[in-house]
Amino acid sequence: MKKIAIDLMGGDFAPAEILAGALSFAKDFKDVELYLVGIEDNFKNVSLPENCKKVTVEDYLPMDIKPTEALRRKKSTMYQSCKLVKENVVDAVVSAGNTGALLACATFVVGRMKNIERPTLAVPIPTKDGFCVLADAGANIDVKPSTLLQFGVMGVEYAKFLGIKNPKVGLLNVGTEENKGTQKEQEAFKLLKEHFKKNFMGNVEGNDINMGKVDVVVADGFHGNIAMKTMEGTAKLIVDVLKSNIKKNIISAIGALLMKSVFNRLKEKLDPRKYGGTFFVGVNGIVVKAHGNSDRIAIYHALKVAKDGIEASLTSNIEEAIRNVWNSRYGRD
Amino acid sequence: MKKIAIDLMGGDFAPAEILAGALSFAKDFKDVELYLVGIEDNFKNVSLPENCKKVTVEDYLPMDIKPTEALRRKKSTMYQSCKLVKENVVDAVVSAGNTGALLACATFVVGRMKNIERPTLAVPIPTKDGFCVLADAGANIDVKPSTLLQFGVMGVEYAKFLGIKNPKVGLLNVGTEENKGTQKEQEAFKLLKEHFKKNFMGNVEGNDINMGKVDVVVADGFHGNIAMKTMEGTAKLIVDVLKSNIKKNIISAIGALLMKSVFNRLKEKLDPRKYGGTFFVGVNGIVVKAHGNSDRIAIYHALKVAKDGIEASLTSNIEEAIRNVWNSRYGRD
Numbered sequence: 001m002k003k004i005a006i007d008l009m010g011g012d013f014a015p016a017e018i019l020a021g022a023l024s025f026a027k028d029f030k031d032v033e034l035y036l037v038g039i040e041d042n043f044k045n046v047s048l049p050e051n052c053k054k055v056t057v058e059d060y061l062p063m064d065i066k067p068t069e070a071l072r073r074k075k076s077t078m079y080q081s082c083k084l085v086k087e088n089v090v091d092a093v094v095s096a097g098n099t100g101a102l103l104a105c106a107t108f109v110v111g112r113m114k115n116i117e118r119p120t121l122a123v124p125i126p127t128k129d130g131f132c133v134l135a136d137a138g139a140n141i142d143v144k145p146s147t148l149l150q151f152g153v154m155g156v157e158y159a160k161f162l163g164i165k166n167p168k169v170g171l172l173n174v175g176t177e178e179n180k181g182t183q184k185e186q187e188a189f190k191l192l193k194e195h196f197k198k199n200f201m202g203n204v205e206g207n208d209i210n211m212g213k214v215d216v217v218v219a220d221g222f223h224g225n226i227a228m229k230t231m232e233g234t235a236k237l238i239v240d241v242l243k244s245n246i247k248k249n250i251i252s253a254i255g256a257l258l259m260k261s262v263f264n265r266l267k268e269k270l271d272p273r274k275y276g277g278t279f280f281v282g283v284n285g286i287v288v289k290a291h292g293n294s295d296r297i298a299i300y301h302a303l304k305v306a307k308d309g310i311e312a313s314l315t316s317n318i319e320e321a322i323r324n325v326w327n328s329r330y331g332r333d
Numbered sequence: 334m335k336k337i338a339i340d341l342m343g344g345d346f347a348p349a350e351i352l353a354g355a356l357s358f359a360k361d362f363k364d365v366e367l368y369l370v371g372i373e374d375n376f377k378n379v380s381l382p383e384n385c386k387k388v389t390v391e392d393y394l395p396m397d398i399k400p401t402e403a404l405r406r407k408k409s410t411m412y413q414s415c416k417l418v419k420e421n422v423v424d425a426v427v428s429a430g431n432t433g434a435l436l437a438c439a440t441f442v443v444g445r446m447k448n449i450e451r452p453t454l455a456v457p458i459p460t461k462d463g464f465c466v467l468a469d470a471g472a473n474i475d476v477k478p479s480t481l482l483q484f485g486v487m488g489v490e491y492a493k494f495l496g497i498k499n500p501k502v503g504l505l506n507v508g509t510e511e512n513k514g515t516q517k518e519q520e521a522f523k524l525l526k527e528h529f530k531k532n533f534m535g536n537v538e539g540n541d542i543n544m545g546k547v548d549v550v551v552a553d554g555f556h557g558n559i560a561m562k563t564m565e566g567t568a569k570l571i572v573d574v575l576k577s578n579i580k581k582n583i584i585s586a587i588g589a590l591l592m593k594s595v596f597n598r599l600k601e602k603l604d605p606r607k608y609g610g611t612f613f614v615g616v617n618g619i620v621v622k623a624h625g626n627s628d629r630i631a632i633y634h635a636l637k638v639a640k641d642g643i644e645a646s647l648t649s650n651i652e653e654a655i656r657n658v659w660n661s662r663y664g665r666d
Contacts, residue, residue, distance in 0.1 A: 234568055237460070
């Protein structure tokens with residue numbers, strides 16, 4: 001039986017929405033056992049189904065917690081959820097808590113994978129015909145060229161997990177020519193080309209991400225974070241401009257009504273809830289970060305993502321891929 | 334009389350569209366004298382109005398020219414246009430040629446302003462209620478904290494020129510807290526805070542740019558380039574998704590027709606041609622970079638931008654602002 005721990009106290013709408021999402025997931029997936037990690041209050045007047053286990057701890061982390069502080073507060077729901085993975089009690093953990101705190105717990109409690117320089121936050125990004133994987137999306141803001149290669153390797157395994165066959169890889173840069181960027185990008189370019197050969201499509205620019213020019217966009221976390229957040233802002237600007245102008249006259253308002261199905265499809269395409277959660281990859285277990293503002297639907301999907309990750313053996317696939325890179329670069333490990 | 338040089342051979346649609354835009358501008362603004370810098374071929378069978386001067390040179394630069402190569406080809410239309418500024422024959426230059434080449438010519442032919450570490454490509458970015466200025470948008474991919482302060486100072490002068498009173502400044506970063514980013518951002522944060530005081534709003538994230546949280550977004554060119562290009566890609570994704578779904582059924586198609594005025598307003602908001610051209614600031618003269626794919630309308634607007642820059646004394650305003658920073662930091666220069 002697959003086992004997943006869920007942090008009941010992580011997220012803007014914790015604990016109510018987290019619990020609701022977990023219970024609805026537990027109802028639909030009887031082949032999964034959920035470990036609900038919460039404080040005593042969370043379980044008052046709640047009757048749990050058979051495949052849900054109560055894990056009561058003493059502490060929980062506020063949403064603005066610092067990573068170092070998160071590692072000190074060992075009795076928190078987040079820390080203890082991660083510890084369940086470390087101790088092989090569960091196969092995966094889901095949390096909508098603070099990103100930096102979860103990364104710290106993933107890295108130091110669940111534990112970094114052998115030969116991995118930095119775990120990465122790999123995020124699916126909508127493109128014209130589907131999506132691509134952005135790795136890293138903000139977990140590591142200053143990395144080495146070899147780390148960027150590892151992001152590429154992990155990103156490819158993630159893309160395969162998402163159903164993309166033979167993923168194409170690109171390096172986020174300020175131009176497409178080989179000599180673009182700082183020394184770091186230039187060296188990473190060589191490493192990526194050497195490793196991925198024909199599947200490395202070279203440098204890509206910001207406008208190539210949403211166009212789906214490649215399936216895996218390799219970036220240091222600073223660049224990945226700027227790209228991901230800028231997308232969010234631009235999408236919001238466009239929606240806001242449309243909305244405010246639609247209200248200005250009745251003809252447009254009728255037009256908007258007729259276009260409702262189109263707008264719904266656009267919304268669905270851009271909706272992060274559809275993906276539910278994203279993996280921290282490069283650690284010894286499945287760690288799913290759900291959006292901070294997750295409601296019950298998002299939590300349901302995040303748990304589904306965790307379940308899929310377990311079933312696809314994502315962790316061991318990445319382990320093997322990284323071992324291959326390591327061996328080809330440094331000989332047997 | 335104001336004098337502007339225009340590079341007839343720069344841009345994807347050179348020389349035809351450049352010439353057409355220049356002639357139409359010359360017709361509307363009799364108080365400006367245009368120096369049309371081209372090769373002999375450009376002037377065949379063309380009769381020029383009184384306020385247009387022919388400047389015939391021997392060479393021109395291809396659109397994929399490298400900056401170093403651009404500086405060697407001294408007989409090119411771009412180089413010679415910039416030289417006219419350097420020699421005070423004209424007050425401004427407009428080119429739709431290669432960005433890196435124009436930056437090189439602006440810096441080394443027109444000449445870097447005193448005390449300026451790096452000239453910057455400052456670009457107006459659409460926001461909910463207007464626009465903000467992004468400095469740097471890709472000219473300098475690896476800069477010092479003090480350079481970021483200068484980008485802020487130049488960005489503020491640019492924002493004032495664009496009509497923004499008392500511009501608010503933000504630093505593009507991966508989070509809003511003061512300690513975010515690498516050492517470079519942390520030091521730049523201190524310098525910006527010290528200089529702009531209450532007008533420095535602290536760190537901003539990618540999603541804050543289009544939301545108009547600040548009037549001037551300070552960024553190193555790598556980050557600025559990623560943000561600007563990502564916006565372009567996201568806007569294109571949204572337009573593509575809307576278009577392809579509208580075609581799928583007749584109801585949506587009718588809706589789209591009724592919403593035409595709304596879509597036009599959105600397009601206008603996002604259209605880079607409206608801004609026409611952007612300044613390279615921090616050099617001893619007005620240098621306007623028009624989009625590489627400029628048509629006659631874009632060139633007309635770019636020339637208008639140059640004219641406005643001359644009339645507002647943009648160059649001397651920046652000179653003075655930078656002198657003030659220099660004096661307050663290092664004593665009299």
